Amino acid sequence: MKLNFTEQQNAFREEIRTWLAENVPAEPLKTFDTEEGFQQHREWEATLNKGRWGMVTWPEDLGGRACDLIEWLIFEEEYYRAGAPLRVNQNGIFLLGPTLMEYGTQEQKERFLPRMATGEDVWAQGWSEPNAGSDMAAIRSTAKREGDKYIINGQKTWSTRAVWADWLFGMFRTDPESERHRGLTFILVPLDTPGITVRPIPQLDGLPGFAEIFFDNVEVDVSNRLGDEGAGWSVAMATAGFERGLMLRSPARFQETARRLVELYRANQASADRDPGVRDAVIRAWMDAESYCLSTYQTACRLSQGGKIGAESSTNKIFWSELDQNMHGTAMSLLGARAELLPHAPDAQGVGTWLDGWMFAQSGPIYAGTNEIQRNIIAERMLGMPR
Amino acid sequence: MDFTFSEDQLLFRDSVRDFLVNEVTPERVRASWEKDDGRDAELWQQLAELGLCGMTVPEDFGGLGMNELDFVLLAQECGYVALPEPLVNTALVAVPVLSRLGGEAASEYLPRIASGELRVAVGCSENGLVEDAAQAGLLLWAEPEAFYVLTAEQFSTRYNPSVDPSRRLYAVELGSDAKPVATGDQAQALYQAVLDRGALGAAAQALGLAQRMIDISVQYSSERQQFGKPIGSFQAVKHHMANVAVRLEYAKAPVHRAAYALAEDAAGASEAVSHAKLVACEAANLAAKNSIQVHGAMGYTWEVDLHIFMKKAWALAGSFGDTGFHKQRIAEHIFADGAALGAGTTFA
Numbered sequence: 001m002k003l004n005f006t007e008q009q010n011a012f013r014e015e016i017r018t019w020l021a022e023n024v025p026a027e028p029l030k031t032f033d034t035e036e037g038f039q040q041h042r043e044w045e046a047t048l049n050k051g052r053w054g055m056v057t058w059p060e061d062l063g064g065r066a067c068d069l070i071e072w073l074i075f076e077e078e079y080y081r082a083g084a085p086l087r088v089n090q091n092g093i094f095l096l097g098p099t100l101m102e103y104g105t106q107e108q109k110e111r112f113l114p115r116m117a118t119g120e121d122v123w124a125q126g127w128s129e130p131n132a133g134s135d136m137a138a139i140r141s142t143a144k145r146e147g148d149k150y151i152i153n154g155q156k157t158w159s160t161r162a163v164w165a166d167w168l169f170g171m172f173r174t175d176p177e178s179e180r181h182r183g184l185t186f187i188l189v190p191l192d193t194p195g196i197t198v199r200p201i202p203q204l205d206g207l208p209g210f211a212e213i214f215f216d217n218v219e220v221d222v223s224n225r226l227g228d229e230g231a232g233w234s235v236a237m238a239t240a241g242f243e244r245g246l247m248l249r250s251p252a253r254f255q256e257t258a259r260r261l262v263e264l265y266r267a268n269q270a271s272a273d274r275d276p277g278v279r280d281a282v283i284r285a286w287m288d289a290e291s292y293c294l295s296t297y298q299t300a301c302r303l304s305q306g307g308k309i310g311a312e313s314s315t316n317k318i319f320w321s322e323l324d325q326n327m328h329g330t331a332m333s334l335l336g337a338r339a340e341l342l343p344h345a346p347d348a349q350g351v352g353t354w355l356d357g358w359m360f361a362q363s364g365p366i367y368a369g370t371n372e373i374q375r376n377i378i379a380e381r382m383l384g385m386p387r
Numbered sequence: 388m389d390f391t392f393s394e395d396q397l398l399f400r401d402s403v404r405d406f407l408v409n410e411v412t413p414e415r416v417r418a419s420w421e422k423d424d425g426r427d428a429e430l431w432q433q434l435a436e437l438g439l440c441g442m443t444v445p446e447d448f449g450g451l452g453m454n455e456l457d458f459v460l461l462a463q464e465c466g467y468v469a470l471p472e473p474l475v476n477t478a479l480v481a482v483p484v485l486s487r488l489g490g491e492a493a494s495e496y497l498p499r500i501a502s503g504e505l506r507v508a509v510g511c512s513e514n515g516l517v518e519d520a521a522q523a524g525l526l527l528w529a530e531p532e533a534f535y536v537l538t539a540e541q542f543s544t545r546y547n548p549s550v551d552p553s554r555r556l557y558a559v560e561l562g563s564d565a566k567p568v569a570t571g572d573q574a575q576a577l578y579q580a581v582l583d584r585g586a587l588g589a590a591a592q593a594l595g596l597a598q599r600m601i602d603i604s605v606q607y608s609s610e611r612q613q614f615g616k617p618i619g620s621f622q623a624v625k626h627h628m629a630n631v632a633v634r635l636e637y638a639k640a641p642v643h644r645a646a647y648a649l650a651e652d653a654a655g656a657s658e659a660v661s662h663a664k665l666v667a668c669e670a671a672n673l674a675a676k677n678s679i680q681v682h683g684a685m686g687y688t689w690e691v692d693l694h695i696f697m698k699k700a701w702a703l704a705g706s707f708g709d710t711g712f713h714k715q716r717i718a719e720h721i722f723a724d725g726a727a728l729g730a731g732t733t734f735a
C-alpha cells in the first residue's frame with residue numbers, strides 16, 4: 001500500500017489543471033436542458049476534445065490518452081474542482097463508448113467513437129418503456145428484420161437529453177416469439193430517421209431534460225446492431241455495469257458538494273446551530289464523501305491489478321445517490337426560508353444551485369436502476385440470500 | 388498510488404483467519420465467559436506461538452517487526468470471531484506505544500510480551516476503564532499530561548462487568564509510588580498514540596463483527612421458514628441486510644487508510660482514525676440492529692450466537708473515544724479556517 005501519487009500522476013494533474021484554468025468558460029454555460037445550453041455544451045465537448053481531454057481513458061488513436069483508472073480519477077478531481085461544465089454526452093462517452101470498445105466491430109468503433117468524442121454525435125439511452133421500467137426485460141418495442149434492415153416500432157421513454165440528441169442506443173425485441181431477456185437486440189438509431197417522433201417531457205424543474213420517443217416503421221441498417229442479434233441483454237448489462245460501477249459518478253462531484261456544504265454551514269453557522277442535526281449532517285456529509293473517494297480509489301487499484309468488480313458495485317449506486325440526497329437536504333435545512341427560491345429570484349443571492357441540486361438529487365435513487373432493485377441485487381447476488 | 392494489500396499481507400490474513408475460525412468458536416468464547424478471569428491461557432499461548440503477540444514487536448526484541456497496516460486485517464479477523472483475548476489491544480496499541488516510548492521499558496517488556504509470557508493492558512483517561520487490567524502484569528496508562536508504565540503492584544483494580552461478557556473492564560487506581568515515565572509533549576504524543584491505535588483497533592474489529600453478523604443473519608434467514616418460504620426471500624428482510632452491506636462496504640477503505648496513516652505517521656492520521664472509527668462502528672451497530680430484527684425472538688435470546696458479536700459491537704462503539712469525541716475531532720478539521728476540502732484533497 002502506498003497512498004500517494006507518483007511524479008507522473010502529479011504532472012498529469014498539473015497539466016489538466018493548467019489546461020482547465022485556461023479553457024473553462026468564465027461564464028457558466030446555460031443548462032443543457034435548454035436548446036441554447038445544449039449547443040454550448042456540445043461546443044465545450046469539442047473544445048475538450050481538441051485538448052485531448054474529452055475521454056482520457058480512451059486509446060490514443062481514438063483521441064484519448066489511454067489513462068488508467070487512477071489518472072481518470074485525478075482528471076475528474078481537477079474537472080470538478082475547476083467547476084467545468086457537466087458532460088452533455090455522458091451517455092455516449094461513459095456508457096456506450098466502453099460498450100462499443102467491448103462489443104463493437106472495428107468498423108463500428110471507427111464510425112461512432114470519433115464523432116462521439118467531438119460532441120458531433122450526442123447520444124441518448126433508450127431502454128425504458130412505459131411498461132418496462134425496473135422490469136427492463138418487459139421491453140416490447142420491436143425491431144423486425146427485413147433483409148439488411150430492421151423495422152422498428154414501439155415507444156421508449158425517460159430518455160435523457162433525447163430532445164436535442166443525435167443518436168439513441170436502445171434495446172428492441174427482434175424475436176417476437178421471445179420472452180423476457182431472450183430475443184432482445186442492442187441497436188443504434190439516428191434520431192433524425194423518418195418515422196421517429198420525439199416528445200419532450202418536462203422534469204421537476206420544468207425543463208425538458210428527458211423525452212419519450214415513438215417509432216413508426218423506422219428503418220435502420222443492420223450494421224447498426226451492437227453485438228449479436230438476440231444478445232442485447234448481455235450487451236446492455238455490460239453498459240449497466242459501467243453505469244453503476246465506477247464511471248457514472250466519480251467521487252470528485254460529491255466531494256465538491258460536501259466542500260460547498262461545509263462553506264454554507266460556516267457562513268450560516270449561528271442560525272444553523274439552532275438545529276443541532278444540521279451540524280451532524282454536515283460532518284456526516286464530509287465523511288461519506290471521503291469514504292466514497294477512498295473506496296473508489298481502493299476499487300480502482302484492485303481493478304488495475306486484475307481484480308473484477310461484481311455485485312458489490314450495486315452498493316456504489318445506493319451510496320452516492322443517498323449521499324447526494326442527504327447533502328442537498330442538509331443544504332435546504334440550512335437555507336431555511338431562502339431554500340425555496342428559484343435561482344433567478346432577485347433575492348436568491350446565489351443559493352439557487354442548491355435547489356437545482358436538491359431537485360436533481362431526487363432522481364439519483366431512481367435512474368440507473370432504482371435503489372430497491374440494487375438492494376435486491378446486493379441481497380441475492382452479493383450476500384446469497386434466497387430468491 | 389496503490390491502495391491494495393500485498394500478497395504476503397493477504398496470505399497472512401488468510402492463515403490467521405483459518406486459525407481463528409477453527410479455534411475461536413462461539414463455544415470457546417462462551418467457555419471463557421464462565422472463567423473468573425475471562426481468559427483462556429491456552430489460546431493466548433497459541434496466539435503467541437503463531438507470532439501474533441509479537442507481531443508488531445521490533446525484531447531486535449524478538450518480534451516480527453510489523454506495523455499497524457500489517458495488523459489491521461488481522462484485527463478485522465479478531466472481530467469476526469469476537470476474540471475475547473486482548474490481542475488487538477496488545478499488538479495494535481500497547482506494543483507500538485511501548486516501542487515509541489523506547490528506553491528501558493521497551494527493552495525489558497517487549498520481548499516478554501512477544502513470547503506471550505507477559506500480558507499487558509493499556510488504557511487512557513478518555514476511556515476511564517481499562518480492559519484486562521487485573522489479568523495483566525503490566526499496565527500502560529495514558530493521560531494527556533502524564534504517561535505511566537506500571538507493574539501489577541503499582542495499581543489496584545475494581546471489576547466493572549460489561550454487556551459483552553468477553554470484556555473484562557476495570558477501574559484502575561494508581562498506587563502512591565506510581566510515577567509517570569513521560570510528561571509534557573511526550574506524554575501528549577503517547578496519549579494520542581494510545582487513543583488513535585485503540586480507536587483503529589475498535590474500528591477494524593467492528594468491520595469483522597459487522598461481516599459476521601451479516602453472515603449469521605443470511606444463513607439464518609435462508610433456513611428459517613415462514614409462510615412456506617425462507618424468510619430471506621422476503622424483500623423487507625433482504626433490504627435490512629443490503630443496507631448493512633452498503634454501510635460496511637464503504638467503511639472498509641477508511642479503516643485501511645487510517646491504518647496506513649498511523650503506520651506512516653502521516654499528517655492527518657488522527658482525523659483519518661476518527662473517520663474510520665465512526666463509520667465502522669456505525670456499520671457494526673446497524674448490523675446488530677438489523678440482524679436481531681431478522682432473527683425475530685431468536686435474536687433476543689442468550690442461546691443464539693448473534694449476541695456474542697452484537698454486544699462486542701455495542702461496547703466498542705464507545706471505547707477509545709465515543710462518537711462525540713471523534714466527531715469533534717472531525718469538526719475541528721473540516722471547520723478550520725483554510726481547511727483543504729473537496730475534490731483532490733483526500734491524498735494530498
Ligand SMILES: Cc1cc2nc3c(=O)[nH]c(=O)nc-3n(C[C@H](O)[C@H](O)[C@H](O)COP(=O)(O)OP(=O)(O)OC[C@H]3O[C@@H](n4cnc5c(N)ncnc54)[C@H](O)[C@@H]3O)c2cc1C
Pocket residue numbers: 124125126127128129132133134135157158159160161210363366367368369370371372373376622
Ligand atoms: C432523471 C432520470 C433520467 C432517466 N434517464 C433514462 C434514460 O436516459 N434512458 C432510459 O432508458 N431510462 C431512463 N430513466 C428511467 C429509469 O431507468 C427508470 O425510471 C427506472 O428504471 C425505474 O423504472 P420506473 O420509473 O418505471 O419505475 P417502476 O419500475 O415503476 O418503479 C416504481 C417503484 O417501485 C419499485 N419497484 C419496482 N419493482 C420492484 C421490485 N422488483 N422490488 C422492489 N421494488 C420495486 C421501484 O424501486 C420504485 O420505487 C431515467 C429516469 C430518471 C428519473
